[in-house]
Amino acid sequence: MTLIDRVFRGSDEMYELAVKATQEALDKFGADKAVSFPETAYSLPCLYSFTAKKITTLGELSAALEDIKAMMTRERRVKDVFSTGIATALSAEVIEAIKYVMEDNPYTGDYCGHLSDAQIRELGVPLVTKDIPGVAVLIGPAPSDEEAAKIIRDYQSKGIIVFLVGGIIQQAVRSGVNMNFKVRILPLGEDLSAVAHVISVALRAALIFGNVPAGDYEGMCKYTFERIFAFVNAYAPLSDMTVACGGGAIALGFPVITNETENIWRIPKSLIVQENTEAFVETSLEARDIKIKITKVDVPLCLAPAFEGEIIRRGDMQIQIDGSKNNCFELAMAKDLTEIEDHKIVLDGPDFDAIPEGGEMSMGIIVEVGGKAMQSDFEPVFERKFHNYLNCLEGVMHTGQRDMIRIRVSKAAYAAGFRAKHIGEVLYAKLKNDFESVIDKCQVTIVTDPDKVKELRFNLANPAYDKRDERLKSLTDENVDKFYSCILCQSFSPSHVCIVTPERLGLCGAVSWLDAKATNELDPNGPCGVVTKGGLIDERVGKWEDVNQSIRELSHGALDAVTLYSIMEDPMTSCGCFECICGIEPFSNGVIIVNREHGGMTPLGMTFAEMASMTGGGVQTPGFMGHGKHFIGSKKFMKAEGGVARIVWMPKHLKELTATRLNATAKELYGIDNFVDMIGDETITEDAEALLNFLTEKGHPVLGMEPMM
């Protein structure tokens, strides 16, 4: 006996029951007796959906049995299983319809039976907004009354609407579960044929919301498969009829999860055998790709963006975790799904209580995430979010990244009960909510044992950071096949578009090529889009047809072309949030660069703010350009104008920050050692003529270069 045989046999049984019921009704009332479900415009909705026939009388119903029979095809293919499965549901609907013929109100007391169109329309919005994230159909009895109540309440607590069929209903009644439409628990009926009422809901959704024409078999199945996030939990033992109904459910895209192990066949994502009924909920949600939004985070503090800028002063501080004094780190790691226990939060080492007020401690935060669409390239994207998430806690301050973090917890937060594990709770909840498309499971380990943190910092975290840096370093504009656009800033600079390449990060300094790639993959319709590299126009200035095409579209026509490597010819525009600005210094024929933090004057006679006002707002100003700090050391910086050798002046702090990479680049491009020492800064001069003298004295290469204008 194969699965296909079981479906065929179960379907025959259900069909026989339908024939028998119809005959009994015909015998009793005759062919003209009216047939209908209450409060629906769709006659017998399942039959109507698949045959486009509106049944009004017993005679018509009897004739429709032939249509059902015609769907019970018997080749041994999945299409036959699907149509036979759906025919089983139609037979079930016939049986249910006859109940409404035999009695005015067949479902009273504990049972609800048929649902009205109005009820379905009421479910529409919450289903779309995912306030109802899924639809559970439980066919049972469950192994015990307690378990029945537990699973129903578990689904209910997750916002999932629950339909009950069979013995599980009386189990729920005995356990005192409150069941009605308002609380979204619907006890359909005792007989298996009552499943027709939930299939009726799904199909009417396709008719009402999806505008799928009645009789469109493929269209119905496609709509329910793609849009109705329903699944079935069927408790053992499964009858052939239940298996046949399961065939119908799977045809509509609804996976069946069962604890039946006899005479059953596993089918990935469709028929799942979970012997542990206690794990039905988690198994089912994963099977139907349902992600539950976490609305309540288990922390004793307020969690809101309003607290993001909050400063905790030393005097208010209960405890400090400071990477510059103790071993600390934070790390996001992608793992296999099976290696992660979702929502496991572990504290390894002493809690805050063990540290005297105002004291210091070591801490390693390890967040392991897994998901079917996970990539290790996403790790830094998640990790950078830790900063935002923890800052949103009232009374908690977070700065820095990687193994240079600082976290302060205020006395008030400590007094409110905030402890180390709550860091895990916040990261868990926020990550899962923000990245639901890729994070299926997440667990957090907070290590505070100083020896362990030390060991992990040097043997786990640092190698992981190195590997990421290595990956970024290995990427060049030439060896990737696409760039990314970023329009995150268009909310306040509507025509600005950044083109992000491996060697040119976004001007805000926060979006590297890998970040943009991850952002795009996490949300293809989000702020970062793919820019193909087709149609190279001019390699010297970095000009591609495809890039221009993207720029034109994304700037809504405001821009026609940009170059990636020139500040003179169609330079990239700036929004307002660039880290640095560079501008032409006419005396030396070079450029000066100022970073946002530098408040002082420059040899151009303008401050950062004044220079910034020259560009920004998404307009092209040849000779001036905003960019990220990291871009300064890039081989592509002003490549068209000769590269980094054009840099003649930077604030001292910026020189120090970029020296290593900049020196290396200058060495590689021009063979110059310690190039940064040839660049002026505010301690040398803020005057253009004095700067020229300095450059001459140092033999700065710019003096031998072609004029830029």
Add this chain to the structure above:
Amino acid sequence: MEQNAQLLREMAAKAGAETWEDRKKNQTPQCKFGEDGICCRICSMGPCRITPKASKGICGADAHAIAGRNYVRFIAGGTAAHSDHGREIAHVLHVSSRDGNYIIKDEQKLLRLAKEWGVATEDRDIYEVAHEVAEIGLMEYGKPFGTLRYLERATEERQKLWEELDIAPRAIDREIATVMHMTHMGCTADAEALVMQGMRTGLSDGWGGSMMGTEFSDILFGTPTPIETEADLGVLEKDMVNIIIHGHDPAMSEMIVAASNQSDIIDYAKSKGARGVNIAGLCCTANEITMRHGVKMAGNFLQQEGAILTGAVELIVVDVQCIFPSLGPLTKCFHTKFVTTSDITRIPGSEFIKFDPITALDQARDIVKMAIDNYQNRGSNICIPQTKQKAVVGYSCEAIIKRLDTVTNSHVDELGTYKPLVECLESGVLRGAVGIVGCNNPKVRTDYSHIEIIKELIANDIIVVTTGCSAQAAAKAGLMQKEAKELCGAGLKRVCELADIPPVLHMGSCVDISRILMLVTGISKAWNVDIAKLPIVGCAPEWMSEKAVSIANYVVASGIDTYLGIEPQVKGSAQMMELITEGTRKMVGAGFIINTDPHKLVKSMIEGIEAKRTALGI
């Protein structure tokens, strides 16, 4: 397709070029004795041929001995070609270095293989490990004792069976030499013994040379992952420098692709008035390169002349196998330059640049520049057919498992197995799986059999994996797009949707049939059912080369029924026909099923699969 062929025929007529279609006409009717395998040219007492009045050759060899000897020599030719390809790649691995032309791209795969072969890896430079692994691989060709290392990857049932039948292959070269010796004048005349040695030789290809070709290529060039590409002659670009790479061994072509992406080369092309450099592949070199870089595929075996006839190809560079000698005179009809690169494939009318792995990138740059310099010589009469189709390619075993992982449920399943696929097969969601491989053959309408068979299979919920020219036929027909799910039965369609795959999976070049062996072995192990009982079969609808017969033999010896759309040249011996169809089935549980009508062939394939299902009680 027919329309394109007509266009190109016109081009050929205008250029005064001859094509395989012309030569096919001239060769018809073909020699009946050759076709039946009963012409013996092995010694100079002959040639002898079997006729109604001469039932034996001068030495007394009968039709069975003659057909058997010819057949097994065919296999030896195929095994030699595939395995020598594997050996070449092993040599490239042996000279790989961190700052050389060839680096290790899949370290993990190298480490896994090192472990499998007992090579120390702790605290060793990865290149040191690579060189030792390469050396062990090279020893597999000539080691004096023992059987091949890769056999241990097979299921226990198969290993035991090969041991019992005494067909577990020894060193690869030895099996080829054994064939030549057995078939020498005055040696084996027993057809069954020849067929057994044929299987053993084939196994030394599939579980030896080919597998090494695949594995070492993955280590050097990266294990393929799904990637989008396009296929058919429409991938040639009218305003770019078109370079065709053709053959089988990817080592040289990897460098051609790298060179064509270098910015100074692109600039150089522009300086000559072209929009850039367009690389397009033919035959298995195309398969290798497209799987790893998404480089477009101009077509398969019988399209090699068609590509040149477009008049838009600046240069064709070839490595080994399946290269028509006709390319020499044909390229002379156009401006096209013809470059051969291997000692194995020397062709009159070509310029020979001997591949050297140490300087390959420079050689490749020279070749690409030669093509660019030739752009200006392109004639005004060009004709690029506008047909091309999108395809997703690159389904290595690792990539397939990765896709399967996405349909597991972490609460009940483990990752990294073929279990989900087994569940689909066992439950009947998929009725079976078929590997469709092999060439084109002028004996049948080009690509027609491949396509008709594939379409019928997927409509019947049978998933298809392909390699070689069959893969390109499928790609050109659009069957490797995810949208092709609409041509599938409901079961396969659902599988495609859930796993996000096309219904026809491109698994690579013809040496990559070793991937199919590993896939089927993995399924057998996960299911705990011997391969011969699985609802999985192989098919070569339009095969023509010796390699195909070698493949067919290791596939059969591995327990997989193989359906052939072209008759092997043994028809003159009833005993040989019996041996290769039913005889091997008694020994290894599988054999050939032959039918030259593709519709009948696919029907018997589906029936064969269903019979296997019934036998399993599923």
